[in-house]
Amino acid sequence: MHILVLGAGVVGVTTAWYLKQAGHEVTVIERQTRAARETSYANGGQVSVSHAEPWANPSAPLKLLKWLGDPEAPLLFKLRLDPAQWLWGLNFLRQCTAARARFNIRQMVNIGTYSRQRLQALREDLNLDYDQREQGILHFYTNYKEFEGAQEPARIMRELGCQRDVIDADRVVELEPALRPARHQIVGGTYTAQDESGDARKFTQALSEKAEAAGVEFLYETEVVGLEHNSSDVTGVRVIHNGSHRTLRGDGYVLSLGSYSPIMARPLGVRLNIYPAKGYSITVPVKDPKVAYEVSLTDDQYKLVYSRLGDRMRVAGTAELNGYNRDLNLQRCRAIVRRTAELMPDAGYWDQAEFWAGLRPATPSNVPYIGRTRYRNLYLNTGHGTLGWTHSCGSAAALADIISGRQPDVDFAFTSV
Structure with missing residues (x-):
């Protein structure tokens, strides 16, 4: 399938990588001039499974x-x-x-542990250096x-x-x-x-170069302005590039626009509490x-x-x-x-x-949205809060499995909204 990934932060780029490795044709749409120019640019750097206690807890x-x-x-x-x-x-x-x-801790420990393992394997396979x-x-x-x-x-x-x-x-x-x-x-x-720890921006930009060399297409300086849809499917992505409006089409779409994800999802009736x-x-x-x-x-x-x-x-x-x-x-x-x-x-x-x-x-629970929506070909990988770097490889690998019709190898409450 041809999958359009919306967003080139650490979550979007890892999603594109694992989808490409699963055999899909992948296009990434990003409004900045390069990957990891917004929330992934200068984050705390921790790959922290131990940060699984949610902000929302009895003492909060x-x-x-x-x-x-x-x-x-x-x-x-x-x-x-x-x-x-x-x-x-x-x-x-x-x-x-x-x-x-306790339920939310379990979700974050499970996806975090799985993600850390996937990151370690990816680093070794690609010989990535990001001040880790x-x-x-x-x-x-x-x-x-x-x-x-x-x-x-x-x-x-x-x-x-x-x-x-x-x-x-x-x-x-x-x-x-x-x-x-x-x-x-x-x-x-x-x-x-x-x-662990490491520079999320260096990682994301290095992985985007590997992904591009593997055949992933990156459309930079391209702003997503809306999704076209019918009752069951998303039919296209409206974008602006160099002042020109156009619609891009694929077989599937992944929403990884961080804090802007609910704005794009709302006109479709998909309510994301982000x-x-x-x-x-x-x-x-x-x-x-x-x-x-x-x-x-x-x-x-x-x-x-x-x-x-x-x-x-x-x-x-x-x-x-x-x-x-x-x-x-x-x-x-x-x-x-x-x-x-x-x-x-x-x-x-x-x-x-x-x-x-x-x-x-x-999200109020700190648990991200990973999985399907009520639209057959619209998927979510968003809402990771402070743990996007920690959860990126695991959530991307799991979503690539879901899109490819496989059961992810992690115990997690995947989304269906």
Whole structure:
């Protein structure tokens, strides 16, 4: 079949790769000049099965109340006259029960573990280099209540096969000596040795080149403006390229437009509860390699993730629910710099921090949409939130199986909307 993949972020490009490997003709449509120029451009860099605890959990409502009005809060709701935001928020609160949180953890651990395996195999097969590190992910805690609250989700993850071990503060510093200046603040941690990190943009662009060499067609600077359809099928994609309107047609269509996916799906009667969660990152040159971190880190109290990308350090986090606004909030960027410099003052040139913001396609449960729609030839691979890089290879491989009429080799609640 000829499959049109809408979007060339990390999810869209991996989808195109696995579809091509399954024997399909594939065309990728992307409005930017190159792959990975939006949400995949400067994300946190973690391939983190251990980040399977959803934002919506029993402790979330009280935290949200505490964070209201705090411009530097890890999760910031900027309330708008936006029905989509309110609907998302209500569904988020419904997901905050222990039973639903456990179900969602299971989904994310399963797809995350499968995806990490597929990424490792793909890296070896194609000899990809994207500043990857296989030194695990270390969560550290500077708040006793946060540390205690992490132990039950970590236990559930271990039951599901994600070996997220609870460790004391001395072991945290032993695993990552760069945290020694902050030892007096650290109360404990968790460590997942099997997790990884790497530059999602470098990976996506390298894979797009491999895919193009294998015969995938990439139509860059081509904006998707709508889908044509009848009662049972999508019949075409309306696009604008070089100012000219045209319709592209294929046998099947994959929606991987991130936060813009619900906008494209809504006229077809396909309701996707995805809302953009604006995240921020800083990229900082390493100043002293001897005191810069080597292990990928997660600062759970501040909801920040740290990845070492060669001679650069990437620190990313926070989520701002403020519609499709992509403006940089410099206060939030500087808060990331301030926190990181406080923990590791001599590690980087903090005054040279490069700021970035991107819209992450968040569902209330944090579980993505992967699978079919009620239209025979329209498929979804979207809504991965902060875990698009983590879930990309697994969700793409699974969707390629579904499109090819095979049962995916992963236990996951695939979508049918």
